Amino acid sequence: MRVAVLSDIHANLTALDAVLAAVPSVDEVWHLGDVVGYGPNPDEVVARLRELGAVGVRGNHDAAALGGREIESFNVDARRAAEWTRTAIADETRAWLSAQPETLEREGFLLVHGSPRDPIWEYITSTPVARAAMADLGKRSGLHGHTHLPVAYVEDDGRLETMSPGSGSRLSFDGRRVLLNPGSVGQPRDGIPTAGWMLLDTDAGTATWRRTAFDIATVQAAMTRLALPERLVTRLAYGL
Numbered sequence: 001m002r003v004a005v006l007s008d009i010h011a012n013l014t015a016l017d018a019v020l021a022a023v024p025s026v027d028e029v030w031h032l033g034d035v036v037g038y039g040p041n042p043d044e045v046v047a048r049l050r051e052l053g054a055v056g057v058r059g060n061h062d063a064a065a066l067g068g069r070e071i072e073s074f075n076v077d078a079r080r081a082a083e084w085t086r087t088a089i090a091d092e093t094r095a096w097l098s099a100q101p102e103t104l105e106r107e108g109f110l111l112v113h114g115s116p117r118d119p120i121w122e123y124i125t126s127t128p129v130a131r132a133a134m135a136d137l138g139k140r141s142g143l144h145g146h147t148h149l150p151v152a153y154v155e156d157d158g159r160l161e162t163m164s165p166g167s168g169s170r171l172s173f174d175g176r177r178v179l180l181n182p183g184s185v186g187q188p189r190d191g192i193p194t195a196g197w198m199l200l201d202t203d204a205g206t207a208t209w210r211r212t213a214f215d216i217a218t219v220q221a222a223m224t225r226l227a228l229p230e231r232l233v234t235r236l237a238y239g240l
């Protein structure tokens, strides 16, 4: 099965549409949560994913938009954006977000936003945490988001190798278990201001990371019109 894996879209319709225009023909679209939050177009992004029949999992910003207590641990800008999102989203958007599970198993992969042991919140940002996540996955491989950083952990003879894939990087699993992060579509944080995503071929056992430029000024103008926090507007230009 050929799959486009999208994470942390964060209500950035401009970035999502640029990515969808670049996606070759795939069998399915999987998302890894944080579909909303930060960005200006939560309803439109969810509508797109619904049209595509995308399947995926709930992120901390999605939970916050649904009224969860997650919002209490957000910084001031994330909190303001989440409060706006709560009041802005349509009932159909809320219903779709509510239907997203915390974990989803598909084609031998466990999909989570954060980590297998804490699907909503834990950041996999170090080898020890990645090693714990690999143990929790059992025989499965994993896909995660949340950090907004493209990364691959590959289990090789009991060792865990870490890779930071760039645009066009391709990984052949060769029967090894992997834990992969496609990066963020709507708010990249690796210093490269283009949408990050991944093509997964579950039959061939390969993943290819991609970056797609989007019209940052359009997103920034929409955020400014909605009085979303200035720092969130500015950071898009730097990919941080």
Ligand code: ZN
Binding pocket: 008, 010, 034, 059, 061, 146, 147, 148
């Ligand atoms: Zn996120």
